[in-house]
Amino acid sequence: MKRLPFLLTALIGLCLFGCSKTKTDEKMISTISKEVFGKLPDGQEADLYTLTNANGMTVNITNYGGIITKLTAPDKNGQWADVVLGFDSLPPYLKEHPFFGALVGRYGNRIAKGKFKLGGKDYTLAINNGPNALHGGLKGFDKQLWKATEVKKDSIVGLELEYVSKDMEEGYPGTLSVKVTYTLDNDNALTINYSATTDKETVVNLTNHSYFNLTGLKRDILDHEVTIESDSIVPVDTTLIPTGKLRAVEGTPFDFRKPTKVSAGINKTEDEQIKAGGGYDHCWVIKRSEPGLMKFATVKDPESGRVMEVFTTEPAVQFYTGNFLDGKLQGKGATYVKRFGLCLETEHYPDSPNHPQFPTTVLKPGETYQTTTKYQFSAK
Template identity: 85%
Template sequence: MKKIFLLLTALTSFYLFSCSKSNKEEMISTISKESFGKLPDGQEADLYTLTNAKGMTVNITNYGGIITKLTAPDKNGEFADVVLGFDSLAPYLTGHPFFGALVGRYGNRIAKGKFKLNDKEYKLAINNGPNALHGGIKGFDKVIWKATEINQDSVVGLQLEYVSKDMEEGYPGTLTVKVVYTLDNDNALTINYTATTDKPTVVNLTNHSYFNLTGLKRDILDHEISIESDSIVPVDTTLIPTGKLRAVEGTPFDFRKPTKISAGINKVEDEQIKNGGGYDHCWVLKRSEPGLVLFATAKDPESGRKLEAFTTEPAVQFYTGNFLDGTLKGKNATYVKRFGFCLETEHYPDSPNQPQFPSTVLNPGDTYNTTTKYRFSAK
């Protein structure tokens, strides 16, 4: 009997050791690469899949630094894609509203496509009504970036590099840009941006992911959002800042407490809602200290998915897909109006023409350096 007991004990120990070893082997973050297709000029685009130890995945292509897919668990532990985009390269080449893309050299709008820097006027492409938007005709979202895989400890990532030539899209200075995406085991995707220049220029980099925490099942109007902000940057009918800030208290822009997007988005009697066609405005973030701070939280009540957003930037453009019209079909979904929301961390729009705003000027010898983190959970 004793021998049988010892044998069973040994077998049990071996089984537990094997399971433990197997679990450890499974709990490894990985990164893989595959072809994503060719551009019309013959350049190859690659697709990288980052997977953490909990099973969360992020797909990024070196074409435009685009996040094409990001999965997050719901309250039952079921993973689903929570960003708008496409399964193949072709739709990204034929025109899309910056789904998941790296935006630069200047994210958001510059009035009438021109600005002065050191008494010299620079003219940009007019590509959004009377204004310049998101870097021009061929911004950073439409170029191939040099990619380097990162796989160390409990973090996997992708480093992307691009050199924007002097006067590319009208911007002065050769700008050397590095963007690093990292995925950790806390289900957080961190984006770090750095840039240097050989001539004075303006820089405002961001990521333009459209989130939908339902798992792309329906629109985002029932999402509850909170934003750590007491004021917005009001805009005119062409979405260019008026130059003054506006307090959110008593307006549809007050998200200091969790509020459904639907609560104020259609209140067109408010001039700013009318101008933006909903929410397409810059919120000035409350900040008691420098560094990475929590600035927004979004939650889908039905799935329980929650997104917490952190940044070192002074502001965020909260956009609710007002211009989506159902003509674009993506990953098992048709992208109708308000099917996704963006939290584009940034400096204020049109800062090069608004000296009272925080400066976006980058000079030789200085380094542009910002970080934004999106952390996912469920309850």
């Protein structure tokens, strides 16, 4: 009987040790959770998924528009903060906003006058950006409710989204079956895989329209240092439609081949292209040193030390610096003023259907559209 207190103490200690170990182990496991985000006007419910890796990085994605609503990244002191523009609830996303975090399609970027010819037929799209069509139309992929499936494999968690775009939806030919998968790994990388098939010849150019701000939404992005592996851009006219030619970046405000602050050239309106875009709103042609997934851009906030490296299989990227943000929208405790976020929209060139010399965006029956983009975060 005298040994009973000792045995009880030992058992309790063992239990506490085991429980403590379990909690520690749980922290090392990547997780995905789901909650209701809100209701759409037609009564359907949109869900919000939270992806968390073993380091504590979190990414929130809703199946409404495939929108990334939150993404955290560490600073040089190990402090995590949200680095994407957006809102804390669904209602603001249902109103007009500049594609914050959205999955964009069927055709990301602009198509001149909303018209193109394919297979000898003329197609007409909705005009929703000056005289042109932009980002898939009046109700593009960013405003659709996608079928969502949770993904978990080893140390990776993700979300698979599926949507079937009917023939002639928003004016585009062919029934397009789309699958987009977001995955978060323990290297603090968010990877987006896009795939699509069609039953009729069509055009496809999918991308994500997240606005990044590595300060943690504290200030604008003018002090961000940007590097882009590119020798040329796709110059545009005054309506931001490509002229059809390429322009070398050397000796211009568009040269980001070495780390360069956004502020260095963004206001040099003596350059006709800066004037046309109101800053940077152009397509950079990626200089490829290898096929497949390649790092083409690095963004750094010197004060916080946050670094974002971007990889893609695509031939180009639209670098946009929030020139049209005007302070009317607020979210997450921040006011979204001009140049409060920057976008790196991996893609094919704008208006490619009207420029046969550009890399083609045509997808035919029997073919599979397949692209990948990865955003990896660290601190220095």
